[in-house]
Amino acid sequence: MPTDLVAALDIGxxxxxxxxxxxxxxxxxxxxxxxxAREDGDTVMRAVEDVLGELAAGEPWAQVRAVGIGSAGPVDASAGTVSPVNVPGWRGYPLVERVRAATHGLPVELVGDGVAMTAAEHWQGAARGHDNALCMVVSTGVGGGLVLGxxxxxxxxxxxxxxxHICVDLDGDPCxxxxxxxxxxxxxxxxIARRALDAGWRPGPDGDTSAAAVAMAARAGDPVATASFDRAAQALAAGIAATATLVEIDIAVIGGGVAMAGDVLFAPLRRxxxxxxxxxxxxxxxxxxxxxxxxxGLVGAAAAALRAFPDPAVPRLRSAVNG
Incomplete structure (x- = not known):
């Protein structure tokens, strides 16, 4: 049985x-x-405790020495709190304190979900071997994290x-x-979908108005759908270039649902x-x-915990969560 384990939480x-x-x-x-997500904060926390409880029910839990959390943000790791935009019941919620209590005192490391994704890609993924990288999640929102030195x-x-939330259009739409x-x-x-619809793109018979549907239309040559992805690619390129100019990254890794558009996004982005x-x-x-x-998210949260608490001698608590 592995003897160096951490528990990881990916909260969205x-x-x-x-x-x-x-x-x-x-x-x-x-x-x-x-x-x-629409319930009060303690109800959301009980779902977190249920997840931890299931992890704690097995024999491997005896070897767990820390907990890593990657959470939708904003997060405040210095205070141990989270305020996810899409979880209204959590505003300044003391997640680190509550997870520490639920695990009977295990050390807890909290990072934003973009930072967790970055940790994973640097450890096991596309940024592996790069000392200076920006990793991004482009999906319902756009987040990211940095590897420096x-x-x-x-x-x-x-x-x-x-x-x-880097500004790339000084007179652009309010965010x-x-x-x-x-x-x-x-x-x-x-x-991407909103802009395509505003410019006259119309979905197919299935009525799908998602960015994935816009990507499919762009792939088929629809000029309005293509223009919407080109504009997104231009904004991403401006943000990536600004980041590279500031801190000299040598790779930008892009994941998330929008990245699944493939060359519809990556070709204009590289241009x-x-x-x-x-x-x-x-x-x-x-x-x-x-x-x-x-x-x-899970692998990155684990990586953040292993980075924060590298000493294998941290006491391992053998009690089950909420037991």
């Missing part, structure tokens, strides 16, 4: 996933519950690298974050990068699709 607006992960990134046990760089609150012209306001899946990443020290910047898929 639709599901709360949990796993036991070893120090080679292997998932040994997993479970999940739907997120009761070979190490994960979550920042004081766990939100560093949140590229979705729910309070700014204007953010990358997310242009490149997220819902905004746009040639315009935006113009300085000599960022011209060699490469863009790659993410490799970790739906396991990125």
């Amino acid at each position: 607006g639709t599901k709360i996933a949990g796993a036991l992960v070893d120090d080679r990134g292997r998932i040994l046990l997993r479970t999940q519950r739907p997120t009761p 070979g190490s994960l760089h979550p920042g004081p609150t766990g939100n560093a690298g949140h590229i979705g 729910p974050c309070g700014a204007r012209g953010c990358v997310e306001r242009i490149a997220s899946g819902p905004n 746009a990068l040639r315009d935006y990443a113009a300085l000599s020290f960022v011209r060699q910047l490469t863009v790659a699709p993410a490799l970790m898929g739906t396991d990125a």
Whole structure:
């Protein structure tokens, strides 16, 4: 039986996933519950406790030495709190304290979900072997994280690298974050679809108006659908180039549902990068699709915990959760 295990939680607006992960990134046990996102905060927490309880029911739990959490944000790792936009019952919610109590005192590391994805891609995925990387999730929103000097760089609150809210259009549409012209306001899946619909694109007989449907239309040559993805790619390129200019990353890894559009997104993105990443020290910047898929949140949360608590001598508590 592996002797160096951490528990990992991946918390989002639709599901709360949990796993036991070893120090080679292997998932040994997993479970999940739907997120009761419209309920009060304690009801959401009970779903988290149910996930932890199922993980704790097996013999491997005796070897768990820490818990890693990747959560939808905003998060505040310094305070141990979370305020996910899509979980209204959690505002400044003391998640670290509650998870520590539920696991009878195990150390807990909290990062945003974009940072968790970055940790996973750097450890096991497309950013492996790169000392300076930006990893991004482009989906319902746009998030990200940074690897600098070979190490994960979550920042004081766990939100560093949140590229979705870099402004790339000074006079652009208002963003729910309070700014204007953010990358997310242009490149997220819902905004790709909104822009295509506003410009006259119409869905097929199935009525699907998702970004995936826009991507399918673009792949078939629809000029309006293609233009919407080109605009998203331009916004992503501007944000990536700005990040590269600031901190000299050499790879940008892109995952999430929008990245599944493939060349509909990546081809115009690479073209746009040639315009935006113009300085000599960022011209060699490469863009790659993410490799970790739906396991990125769990593996990344585990990686963050292993990074934060590297000493195998941390006491291992053998009590079951809530037992």
